[in-house]
Amino acid sequence: xxxxxxxxxxxxxxxxxxxxxxxxxxxxxxxxxxxxxxxxxxxxxxxxxxxxxxxxxxxxxxxxxxxxxxxxxxxxxxxxxxxxxxxxxxxxxxxxxxxxxxxxxxxxxxxxxxxxxxxxxxxxxxxxxxxxxxxxxxxxxxxxxxxxxxxxxxxxxxxxxxxxxxxxxxxxxxxxxxxxxxxxxxxxxxxxxxxxxxxxxxxxxxxxxxxxxxxxxxxxxxxxxxxxxxxxxxxxxxxxxxxxxxxxxxxxxxxxxxxxxxxxxxxxxxxxxxx
Amino acid sequence: xxxxxxxxxxxxxxxxxxxxxxxxxxxxxxxxxxxxxxxxxxxxxxxxxxxxxxxxxxxxxxxxxxxxxxxxxxxxxxxxxxxxxxxxxxxxxxxxxxxxxxxxxxxxxxxxxxxxxxxxxxxxxxxxxxxxxxxxxxxxxxxxxxxxxxxxxxxxxxxxxxxxxx
Numbered sequence: 001x002x003x004x005x006x007x008x009x010x011x012x013x014x015x016x017x018x019x020x021x022x023x024x025x026x027x028x029x030x031x032x033x034x035x036x037x038x039x040x041x042x043x044x045x046x047x048x049x050x051x052x053x054x055x056x057x058x059x060x061x062x063x064x065x066x067x068x069x070x071x072x073x074x075x076x077x078x079x080x081x082x083x084x085x086x087x088x089x090x091x092x093x094x095x096x097x098x099x100x101x102x103x104x105x106x107x108x109x110x111x112x113x114x115x116x117x118x119x120x121x122x123x124x125x126x127x128x129x130x131x132x133x134x135x136x137x138x139x140x141x142x143x144x145x146x147x148x149x150x151x152x153x154x155x156x157x158x159x160x161x162x163x164x165x166x167x168x169x170x171x172x173x174x175x176x177x178x179x180x181x182x183x184x185x186x187x188x189x190x191x192x193x194x195x196x197x198x199x200x201x202x203x204x205x206x207x208x209x210x211x212x213x214x215x216x217x218x219x220x221x222x223x224x225x226x227x228x229x230x231x232x233x234x235x236x237x238x239x240x241x242x243x244x245x246x247x248x249x250x251x252x253x254x255x256x257x258x259x260x261x262x263x264x265x266x267x268x269x270x271x272x273x274x275x
Numbered sequence: 276x277x278x279x280x281x282x283x284x285x286x287x288x289x290x291x292x293x294x295x296x297x298x299x300x301x302x303x304x305x306x307x308x309x310x311x312x313x314x315x316x317x318x319x320x321x322x323x324x325x326x327x328x329x330x331x332x333x334x335x336x337x338x339x340x341x342x343x344x345x346x347x348x349x350x351x352x353x354x355x356x357x358x359x360x361x362x363x364x365x366x367x368x369x370x371x372x373x374x375x376x377x378x379x380x381x382x383x384x385x386x387x388x389x390x391x392x393x394x395x396x397x398x399x400x401x402x403x404x405x406x407x408x409x410x411x412x413x414x415x416x417x418x419x420x421x422x423x424x425x426x427x428x429x430x431x432x433x434x435x436x437x438x439x440x441x
Contacts, residue, residue, distance in 0.1 A: 007323075008322050008323060008326075008356060008359060009356070011323055011326055011327075012326055012352055012353065012355075012356035015326055015327070015329075015330045015348070015349075015352040016349045016352050016353065018330070018348075019330060019333065019345045019346075019348035019349035019352060020345065020349060021345075022334070022344055022345035022348065023343055023344065023345030023346060023349070024345075026343050026344040026345055027343055031344055035338055035344055038334060038335065038338045039338045039339070042286060042289065042290055042335060042338060042339070045286075045287070045290045046290050046293055046294045046339070047294075049290055049291060049294040049295055050294040050295075053294060053295050053298065057298070121294065122290075122293035122294040122297070122339060123293055123294075123297035123298070124293070124297075124339065124340050124341055124342075125289070125292050125293045125297065125336045125339050125340050126336075126340045126341070126342045126388055127305055127408045127412060128388060128389065128392055128397070128399060128404060128408060129340065129341045129342065129392075129397070131340075131341050133293070133339060159341070160341070167341060169341070174397070174398040174399070175396075175397055175398060194400070195398060195399055195400035195403050195404065196400060196403045196407070257298070
């Protein structure tokens with residue numbers, strides 16, 4: 001009994017030490033290739049499961065489409081089970097084409113930039129961190145720091161890149177910060193996510209008149225993000241006389257729970273510093 | 276044999292956790308499939324195997340996460356070691372003890388991740404993290420605890436059928 005306990009304690013200690021060594025090597029940046037080896041086969045599985053999940057979710061959350069589909073499927077089942085599968089697959093492709101079309105239209109309005117579209121293949125397993133994994137990596141030209149968006153607005157930026165996948169830090173992650181401008185009042189601020197998931201625009205000039213409903217766009221300052229990408233709408237403003245700045249709570253334009261395809265901005269025109 | 280099946284299963288659970296289960300929330304909580312599997316396997320009396328599976332599962336989870344590689348491994352090894360403490364004890368098969376093991380395991384796991392995030396400078400509101408992430412997460416894990424242990428016991432009997440002596 002005692003020897004079994006001590007052998008277990010020994011194994012646990014050895015494994016914790018090994019994990020500690022992995023952690024130190026990783027923080028030192030020595031495990032990039034090893035992490036890529038682990039991630040590559042897993043990412044393929046993650047992509048496969050994600051695509052199936054999105055297909056099923058789309059079917060479940062679109063009542064009108066489901067009703068139509070059910071009629072079609074019942075007819076097709078009687079004819080041929082194989083045809084039913086093809087129709088579901090084609091419908092998913094059509095939905096994907098619609099989403100890509102919307103992204104393409106967005107890209108066309110900004111011909112000075114170069115875009116790359118890719119699928120979202122997973123969310124961060126840690127609930128404390130708001131990041132997503134996407135199915136494009138350095139093989140497709142993704143590099144650290146690239147802005148990520150959809151036709152609805154800003155999503156985040158690339159923080160880690162492997163050969164086939166990349167990690168995107170969402171703008172809702174408390175560690176992210178984005179320079180923004182309020183469209184109506186033309187004042188600059190800093191978008192900072194709160195740990196509770198709220199998005200605040202901070203450092204707004206105390207004299208600026210900010211109205212609820214106002215659109216918040218990226219300002220382009222700092223060169224991290226292109227200017228003019230929608231970020232959200234002002235929901236409420238907090239202005240106190242004794243504070244140096246006012247702040248606004250904003251509702252993001254992007255629905256982060258339903259991200260499926262995103263655009264990566266490969267090349268964009270950085271803002272002139274003397275604007 | 277256990278590792279031949281266990282490690283791909285843990286990898287599959289990590290994939291499901293990132294691509295499927297993360298989207299499904301019950302009262303804001305998300306189940307930690309890898310953690311549940313490791314605790315359940317430890318509770319079946321295979322403590323050594325659970326620790327190694329926990330180490331591998333942690334690596335898979337951290338590969339998908341912005342959490343530094345190795346953190347979840349260390350946490351899951353400790354969780355497996357704690358859960359396997361009941362190994363060989365008559366009260367180890369008590370459902371209340373199984374729930375307690377998942378409760379303590381979830382607590383240790385979340386604590387390890389929170390401490391790491393603090394150490395790496397990630398902004399974190401402890402009160403909100405506890406109320407909106409840890410508590411709902413532990414609740415969902417507790418809901419799934421007993422079925423997971425049952426499943427693990429079924430798998431154990433399949434992989435290592437009890438010997439029958441004449």
